[in-house]
Amino acid sequence: EELQSYFSLKINKDSKLYDSFLMGKLMFMLIGINFKDMILAKESDIHDGRLIYSRAKTKTIYSIKLLPQALQILGHFKGRDKITLLGKITEPEMEDKIRFPLVIRQKNKVFNTHLSEIGKMIDCKEKLRGYVFRYTWANIARQLGYSKEMIGQALGHSSNTVTDIYLNDFNPELIDKMNEQIIHKVMEQ
Numbered sequence: 403e404e405l406q407s408y409f410s411l412k413i414n415k416d417s418k419l420y421d422s423f424l425m426g427k428l429m430f431m432l433i434g435i436n437f438k439d440m441i442l443a444k445e446s447d448i449h450d451g452r453l454i455y456s457r458a459k460t461k462t463i464y465s466i467k468l469l470p471q472a473l474q475i476l477g478h479f480k481g482r483d484k485i486t487l488l489g490k491i492t493e494p495e496m497e498d499k500i501r502f503p504l505v506i507r508q509k510n511k512v513f514n515t516h517l518s519e520i521g522k523m524i525d526c527k528e529k530l531r532g533y534v535f536r537y538t539w540a541n542i543a544r545q546l547g548y549s550k551e552m553i554g555q556a557l558g559h560s561s562n563t564v565t566d567i568y569l570n571d572f573n574p575e576l577i578d579k580m581n582e583q584i585i586h587k588v589m590e591q
Contacts, residue, residue: 404524404525404526404527405430405538405542405588406588406589406590407524407525407526408426408427408520408524408526408530409427409588409589411423411520411523411524413520418516419516419519419520421479421488421490422512422513422516422517422520423516423520424475424478424479425440425441425488425513426517426520426530426532426535427471427475428440428472428475428476429532429535429536430535430538430539430585430588431469431471431472431475431581431585432453432466432472433464433466433536433539433556433557433577433581434533434535434536434537434538434539434540434557435464435466435536436457436458436459436536437506437509437510437513437532438458438459438506438510439455439457439458439464440488441486441488441490441491441506441509442455442458442486442491443455443486443487443488444485444486444487445484445487447487448468448487451467451468452465452466452467452468453465453466453468454466457558460558462558464558465574466581467574467578467581467582469581469582469585471585471589490509491505491509510532513532514531514532517530517531517532517534518530518531536557539557539584540553540557542584542587542588543556543580543584546580546583546584546587548580552576552577552580553580555577556577556580556581
């Protein structure tokens with residue numbers, strides 16, 4: 403319900419919160435993508451309507467279908483720069499390897515501060531932060547009856563049990579369908 407309130411909230415495009423508001427929506431639609439991975443995503447990471455990227459933390463390859471709502475949000479950011487999809491990182495920031503981790507942390511802090519303000523606007527019971535979108539996505543998937551294994555795979559969690567080694571991964575179309583149902587559940591009014 404709180405996420406439905408978030409998605410239906412009207413924020414003025416001139417507000418300092420607007421970009422963060424859209425990034426929160428996008429984070430959710432991209433199966434709880436990590437903040438760093440989201441702001442580092444490039445145009446070249448989009449192939450055949452999918453965002454395909456290597457997670458910075460684990461180097462796991464993700465392939466997420468870009469739903470129309472996500473493409474619309476990406477359209478808002480399009481043309482801001484030629485380096486990343488969202489235009490939140492400058493070329494000098496990316497090239498300064500020593501300061502780069504600090505830059506990411508600072509931008510994430512601003513993002514989370516904005517989300518916290520938005521959370522108050524919708525009377526969110528807990529402090530709204532980027533990570534909330536990831537675990538909320540997982541909880542909605544569980545409520546819709548999806549297995550822990552399928553949710554875990556969508557989130558990029560790996561398991562080393564003998565059974566998991568012998569079994570094939572879930573078909574990407576099943577993960578796409580799961581994400582579509584979750585997005586639909588949140589966006590229905």
